[in-house]
Amino acid sequence: MISEKLIKDATIELLRKTVTRMPADVVNELKSALKNETDDVPRMQLKAILDNLELAEKTTTPLCQDTGVTIFYVNLPRCLNVDVEKAIVEGVRTATKEVPLRPNAVHPLTRKNPGDNVGRKMPYVNFKVWDKDYLEITVMTKGAGSENMSQLAMLTPSQGVKGVKEFILNVVLKAGSNPCPPTILGVGIGGSSDIAMKLSKEALLRPIDKPNEDPEIAAMEKDLKEALNMLGIGVMGLGGKTTVLGVNIEYAFCHTASLPVAVNVQCWAARRGTVQIFPDERMKFPTHEG
Amino acid sequence: MQFRLKTPISEEDIRKLNVGDIVYLDGMVYTGRDEVHIHALEKAEHGEKPPVDFNRSVLYHCGPIMKKVGENWAMVAAGPTTSSRMNSLEPKFIEKFHPAAIIGKGGMSQPTIDAMAKHAAVYLAITGGAAVLAAKGVKKVHGVYWFELGMPEAIWVLETENFGPLIVGIDSHGKSLFADVDAKVKKNVDMAKKRLNIA
Numbered sequence: 001m002i003s004e005k006l007i008k009d010a011t012i013e014l015l016r017k018t019v020t021r022m023p024a025d026v027v028n029e030l031k032s033a034l035k036n037e038t039d040d041v042p043r044m045q046l047k048a049i050l051d052n053l054e055l056a057e058k059t060t061t062p063l064c065q066d067t068g069v070t071i072f073y074v075n076l077p078r079c080l081n082v083d084v085e086k087a088i089v090e091g092v093r094t095a096t097k098e099v100p101l102r103p104n105a106v107h108p109l110t111r112k113n114p115g116d117n118v119g120r121k122m123p124y125v126n127f128k129v130w131d132k133d134y135l136e137i138t139v140m141t142k143g144a145g146s147e148n149m150s151q152l153a154m155l156t157p158s159q160g161v162k163g164v165k166e167f168i169l170n171v172v173l174k175a176g177s178n179p180c181p182p183t184i185l186g187v188g189i190g191g192s193s194d195i196a197m198k199l200s201k202e203a204l205l206r207p208i209d210k211p212n213e214d215p216e217i218a219a220m221e222k223d224l225k226e227a228l229n230m231l232g233i234g235v236m237g238l239g240g241k242t243t244v245l246g247v248n249i250e251y252a253f254c255h256t257a258s259l260p261v262a263v264n265v266q267c268w269a270a271r272r273g274t275v276q277i278f279p280d281e282r283m284k285f286p287t288h289e290g
Numbered sequence: 291m292q293f294r295l296k297t298p299i300s301e302e303d304i305r306k307l308n309v310g311d312i313v314y315l316d317g318m319v320y321t322g323r324d325e326v327h328i329h330a331l332e333k334a335e336h337g338e339k340p341p342v343d344f345n346r347s348v349l350y351h352c353g354p355i356m357k358k359v360g361e362n363w364a365m366v367a368a369g370p371t372t373s374s375r376m377n378s379l380e381p382k383f384i385e386k387f388h389p390a391a392i393i394g395k396g397g398m399s400q401p402t403i404d405a406m407a408k409h410a411a412v413y414l415a416i417t418g419g420a421a422v423l424a425a426k427g428v429k430k431v432h433g434v435y436w437f438e439l440g441m442p443e444a445i446w447v448l449e450t451e452n453f454g455p456l457i458v459g460i461d462s463h464g465k466s467l468f469a470d471v472d473a474k475v476k477k478n479v480d481m482a483k484k485r486l487n488i489a
Contacts, residue, residue: 048420049419049420056421063367065367065421066369145372145395178396236418237397
């Protein structure tokens with residue numbers, strides 16, 4: 001049976017795995033970036049990044065000190081009758097002490113830090129009900145350096161695809177060296193202002209080696225990646241061939257009078273994790289197998 | 291060129307450094323980010339001194355993860371934070387407290403470059419996100435001040451040993467690696483636009 005205690009324990013383990021070990025698709029892309037770079041400075045930076053990943057995994061230590069604020073995505077089986085949110089909140093509280101995570105969550109105006117990553121509406125849990133019999137919890141522990149560079153544009157329909165591409169390019173130029181490049185761009189097109197922002201973050205949950213299912217969108221992802229890597233911002237903004245590791249686009253139908261576009265910038269330390277909890281109490285971590 | 295420097299660092303030693311040089315540090319380093327800048331400068335206006343002496347020492351833009359082990363603090367992870375958030379406060383901070391070096395990521399804007407030239411300071415870039423590697427260069431945590439600002443925003447007193455590699459991103463002669471990259475990027479924009487058919 002899926003109990004609150006089980007969900008709490010799964011949340012702690014999920015956070016531990018997520019902050020100490022990166023998903024394989026991102027690590028592979030960082031390795032190919034190192035092969036592709038020829039100059040000393042970007043090579044030195046990429047080597048430091050890869051050495052750090054190895055060390056973090058070996059010692060089960062958070063690979064980056066910025067363990068983010070805890071935003072969860074939950075797929076809920078129809079008949080589950082437990083307080084999943086409460087269990088997740090308690091999991092975050094314990095994980096902050098035990099993993100440990102950095103206590104990042106503060107009151108937005110007084111800046112007071114309760115020290116346990118728990119406060120009004122944080123952890124933030126997004127729920128979807130689904131038809132499967134198991135509970136799935138995904139978390140992204142995203143640093144603020146890259147999150148601070150994220151942007152929304154409410155374009156006019158006449159600005160079209162050209163306007164969308166220009167906006168994405170400008171977000172990357174404006175972010176420059178700040179978001180810990182090489183970055184991954186999550187792009188949300190359409191919907192409405194709030195849906196575009198939400199899609200841009202959800203786009204980052206898709207592995208970067210999986211293009212969008214729509215071939216036209218997939219081509220746009222590839223074009224943007226190639227073009228943005230011509231800019232020369234480079235690893236840590238110190239120059240070189242690797243400015244982005246990937247571009248993931250999601251879209252939704254929108255109002256005929258609107259063209260919302262949102263870009264969520266993700267640093268190279270793209271930590272995301274998923275746990276599946278089954279009715280027989282088995283747990284699987286599909287992002288952290290092997 | 292490669293240098294190994296111990297804090298406090300003399301003006302003469304700082305003037306020897308040029309952008310692109312590699313530095314390893316020994317000695318005391320103090321963390322400080324948004325809140326430390328705000329509070330230290332506010333206190334200075336009332337004639338109060340910060341609890342540590344930044345003079346010819348090293349300020350690290352870092353909010354670490356620390357763990358209490360018995361009575362002492364142990365460092366878990368300690369990579370840099372985005373330095374540009376401190377752009378508006380740093381020139382004043384340098385003028386008031388005279389650090390010899392500031393460690394961070396992403397570089398800083400022209401007023402800081404100017405203040406560094408004037409007061410013989412450098413900006414040392416460390417790889418963002420490489421927090422376990424950075425923590426390896428910290429030999430001992432001597433203590434913490436202003437903990438009430440929260441773990442990331444407090445002043446942590448760190449004794450470093452062979453802390454690096456750090457790249458001189460801004461030297462004390464008005465040069466900035468980040469400004470050089472920016473100039474190149476501006477030239478590359480047209481090429482990227484052509485690739486996207488939006489030129």
